[in-house]
Amino acid sequence: MRLYHAPMSPYSHEEPVLTLDNISMTFHGEVVLRDISAQVRNVVRPGMTQGQVVGFYGRSGIGKSVLCRIMAGLVVPSTGQVQVGETQHPVRPGDVGLVQQRYPLFNHRTLADNLLVAAERKHSPAEAKQHVEAYLERFRLAPHRRKYPAQLSGGQRQRAAIAQQLLCSDHLILLDEPFSGLDVAMIDELKKIIVEVTTMDELNTVVIVSHDIATTTALSDTLWLMGYERDAAGQPLPGATISKAHQYDLAGMGLAWHPNVEAEPEFGRFVEHLKAEIRQG
């Protein structure tokens, strides 16, 4: 049975920007991740510059953080490989920005200096300055440029951490639980920033790991749901995976981000379907 009507899609999927190729991870005999293969392609929308947003869900403790560290090149998987960027090279630490909940910034440097240090890892000093100015403006941080991290609000620190990771990584950033602990106004602000990130460059790709399913789904054009597959006898196989059926192409389903997508009945039905799938594990 087809649950969702797929309207004629003005989207096309072009070259890959992130590939997970047969990733497994075992810690001291405990299989945590099993045979994960998934790919994000550059989604091209005629007349629009729009990067990719991948929402990534799974029950607590299932292995999302482990997979994030593997995607960021910080942990080597037991088997398989992650390939990133236009050249699809094996991921190296630094290729993928990882924004964790604590937003680490250098406390003894101003906001602008923090961003400059990050930008100079990738650009010449003159170029780095230009990029920092552009990010300060686009992320509404310019009035706070001379403040130290302790003088920034939580939302400003989060925006600074996202800018910092974008400045020093290669188009790909992972946001780990970005909505947790934010009030409704800050959630709206962060949603705008994520949309802003994707409009800055066609290849910018944001992976959002979140338990906030409705907010994240509204922003995403691809969804990955991590769960356990079962063998022929119905027993769960060891290690979580992202099965093909749990890799959703929201762009193709007409549910990729657009203003007020959350208010559409189709969207509500899809979110309920996702929640039921997550409950089943």
Ligand SMILES: Nc1ncnc2c1ncn2[C@@H]1O[C@H](COP(=O)(O)OP(=O)(O)OP(=O)(O)O)[C@@H](O)[C@H]1O
């Ligand atoms: N370095 C490690 N050594 C051994 N086991 C580990 C290690 N890192 C993670 N694990 C195990 O891998 C499993 C998955 O952990 P992970 O932190 O990825 O879950 P998660 O899905 O991110 O959970 P949550 O949503 O609660 O943050 C857990 O059972 C954890 O104990």
